[in-house]
Amino acid sequence: MIKKEIIIGFTIGLFVNAIGFILCVFIFSALSSQGLSFTEMVKASAENDSLGSLIALGAMPNLIVFFLFLRKNNIYRARGVLLATLIAAICIAISKFG
Secondary structure (H helix, E strand, C coil): CHHHHHHHHHHHHHHHHHHHHHHHHHHHHHHCCCCCCHHHHHHHHHHCCCHHHHHHHHCCHHHHHHHHHHHCCCHHHHHHHHHHHHHHHHHHHHHHHC
16 A cells, blocks of 8 residues: 555655756747747757756656645645655766766
8 A cells, every 4th residue: 555655655746847947848839039949949958058957947847746735634645746756866876977
């Protein structure tokens, strides 16, 4: 039962992180003076070593989901969201230092 709740929270955390990342890339590509598309923006941010920043901005909505789970007393789902955020932090570290 506990593992199931953590896996649900982890899945929701990854999904929210992915949606946040996609929204950040779309916003920054729309605000780009060069008019870059989604894939061009991701490639350009990878070349400029700013992909980790986009992942970090995409992880910000996890904070809202985390506190919503805590408010509803879904502690194990909140742990899953925290685990997904830690995975995002590891990806950021790999992109910065790897």
